[in-house]
């Protein structure tokens with residue numbers, strides 16, 4: 001019997017190899033454009049126009065040097081200026097520009113921080129979780145069983161709020177959206193700052209578990225304000241996840257066969273009767289793919305990266321604002337680099353590793369090390 005509660009999302013649990021002594025050593029000097037790559041970032045293309053959907057990808061300005069990375073010298077909101085350096089410290093010093101264990105762990109951490117929110121508790125005036133950074137502020141929360149595997153990323157991120165003079169919630173949730181973006185294909189989610197310090201440790205027993213039955217999960221997510229469609233979009237983050245604790249005998253197995261890219265293969269493979277090598281399917285994910293109440297929203301993302309990108313963006317945005325009042329926050333989406341678009345890297349339905357690496361070299365150059 002599996003006795004742990006791991007999270008529903010992103011059971012990626014990770015060991016971080018030792019990190020550079022100084023994770024903030026990234027220098028913000030501009031990189032020269034390595035030249036025209038295989039294409040992959042939609043800087044200014046059709047469809048990049050801003051709209052009213054708060055989860056929509058903002059238009060990435062034409063940056064001149066063509067790598068899709070907004071530079072602080074072009075910042076438009078003074079409140080966002082310090083965050084360009086924080087962005088670089090995370091993407092460079094911690095993620096090294098790639099979809100590695102630190103990036104995965106940061107996405108999982110964002111969910112574990114926010115996934116303890118409860119509208120019902122809030123309505124009663126009780127402590128209710130919230131996307132508040134309590135995971136990197138309270139030393140005990142990360143020790144809970146359901147947070148196993150998050151200790152390394154928590155110890156890396158927890159000194160940063162004091163170092164940069166920012167709130168734990170802002171730091172943690174910027175790391176979450178940058179973690180998504182560090183994975184090629186990962187959408188550019190809007191970024192907000194201004195969360196106050198956490199009011200309390202997250203209440204116990206609220207984080208959804210992959211061992212919960214479908215109706216219980218639907219109800220728990222509804223108590224956070226998520227629809228079934230939001231929930232089905234969020235579980236797709238398993239696309240780049242790995243597990244160590246659900247089934248320790250299969251440690252480091254992923255949830256789909258393309259763990260290094262943020263794609264929709266997870267949905268097709270989870271719904272299929274067979275399982276690819278080195279992949280582990282979570283019971284809850286498999287049941288989502290079958291259960292009548294989730295079937296439709298699960299299956300709509302199969303082979304549909306575009307719909308998933310859009311729905312994931314808005315669901316993640318909702319998640320990182322749980323318990324926060326958006327009208328008191330500042331929109332710093334301007335600092336978010338462009339997403340690496342997988343379309344032009346795909347040959348015959350499969351992302352080509354050479355084209356993928358070339359795109360990473362071009363669009364993530366300043367942070368690679």
Ligand SMILES: *[C@@H]1O[C@H](CO)[C@@H](O)[C@H](O)[C@H]1NC(C)=O
Pocket residue numbers: 014015016017101251252
């Ligand atoms: C899982 O991956 C981590 C590095 O991310 C490594 O330290 C560990 O040895 C791996 N475990 C197994 C069983 O392969």
Ligand SMILES: *[C@@H]1O[C@H](CO)[C@@H](O)[C@H](O)[C@H]1NC(C)=O
Pocket residue numbers: 039040041042045341343344
């Ligand atoms: C893909 O390549 C085509 C043809 O070169 C180009 O017009 C388009 O902008 C590229 N799309 C992306 C998302 O890079």
Ligand SMILES: *[C@@H]1O[C@H](CO)[C@@H](O)[C@H](O)[C@H]1NC(C)=O
Pocket residue numbers: 050051052053054056057058059190331332333334
């Ligand atoms: C935040 O800014 C982005 C682009 O800068 C924009 O697309 C988005 O609509 C804004 N969101 C809100 C809620 O203001």
Ligand SMILES: *[C@@H]1O[C@H](CO)[C@@H](O)[C@H](O)[C@H]1NC(C)=O
Pocket residue numbers: 062063064065069070071073074
């Ligand atoms: C900053 O903006 C100027 C003018 O809008 C543009 O020419 C330049 O390429 C931009 N630089 C960067 C690094 O974004």
Ligand SMILES: *[C@@H]1O[C@H](CO)[C@@H](O)[C@H](O)[C@H]1NC(C)=O
Pocket residue numbers: 210211212213214283284287
């Ligand atoms: C998933 O569904 C199977 C069969 O329908 C059931 O036995 C199992 O308990 C379910 N698991 C979860 C986590 O709901």
Ligand SMILES: *[C@@H]1O[C@H](CO)[C@@H](O)[C@H](O)[C@H]1NC(C)=O
Pocket residue numbers: 213214215287291292293
């Ligand atoms: C499928 O969903 C229905 C309705 O929500 C529920 O009653 C049933 O227990 C679910 N089945 C599984 C295997 O979770």
Ligand SMILES: *[C@@H]1O[C@H](CO)[C@@H](O)[C@H](O)[C@H]1NC(C)=O
Pocket residue numbers: 325326327328
């Ligand atoms: C959110 O903040 C605005 C601006 O400070 C305030 O007017 C509003 O009452 C707040 N809403 C809630 C639900 O606290």
Ligand SMILES: *[C@@H]1O[C@H](CO)[C@@H](O)[C@H](O)[C@H]1NC(C)=O
Pocket residue numbers: 042047185187306309339341342343
């Ligand atoms: C990737 O490019 C395709 C084709 O240009 C476009 O339809 C899609 O919306 C782009 N995806 C993202 C995340 O920008």
Ligand SMILES: *[C@@H]1O[C@H](CO)[C@@H](O)[C@H](O)[C@H]1NC(C)=O
Pocket residue numbers: 347348
């Ligand atoms: C794509 O698949 C078709 C049909 O299987 C094949 O003829 C073609 O050579 C493939 N193209 C590439 C670039 O692999």
